Amino acid sequence: MIQPAPSRAGSLPLIGSEIAFDFTNTASGRGHESQQDHLRCGADVVVWARHARVLAPGDGDVAKQMLAADTALADRLLARALELRETIHRTGAVIAAGGEPTAEDRDRLTAEHAACLTRARLTPHQGGFVWAWAAADGPAEAILGPVTLSALTLLTQSDLSRIKQCQGEHCGWLFFDVTKNKSRRWCEMEVCGNRAKQKALRARLRPRAEAVE
């Protein structure tokens, strides 16, 4: 049996333009044999949250210690994180394809938001107010709260035609297209864009009889 590559939760490219999509991009190749999941335990979720700056370093340390001391808490965080991630991924993918998210997924997002708000504090910020979470009040909510809020803000306040899924084969990553003319197609040009270009080039160069793809 092939050993899975180590989790890259702490080094994944953050190309989603929004926290919610960076979070969905902690898995790739969903449903394909090349599938990789970088969230494999509660600690991976904390590692990603620090990497994506959902948690400040100090809060990351607090969350890490709380999870290390309570395996049930770590397991619950992972289960909630994966359910939220897949809910946001389904929602984003269906919108990118021109469809409408299911009522079940909208309800799941609403329920997670409500659960996270029980640990949030309305906090002054730059002349206004924001929801803020402290890891000590609940490490799961401190991580999943900002992610859920990002997803809900996208759904309620953004131009949905900018929500896109990478066109790379078996990629599945989501991003919010902030280009002026909404022309972005790839998660990363250097990864999926070039791969697609090379594939098209090979198809053009190969004699027809040898075409197997």
Ligand SMILES: [Zn+2]
């Ligand atoms: Zn891609």
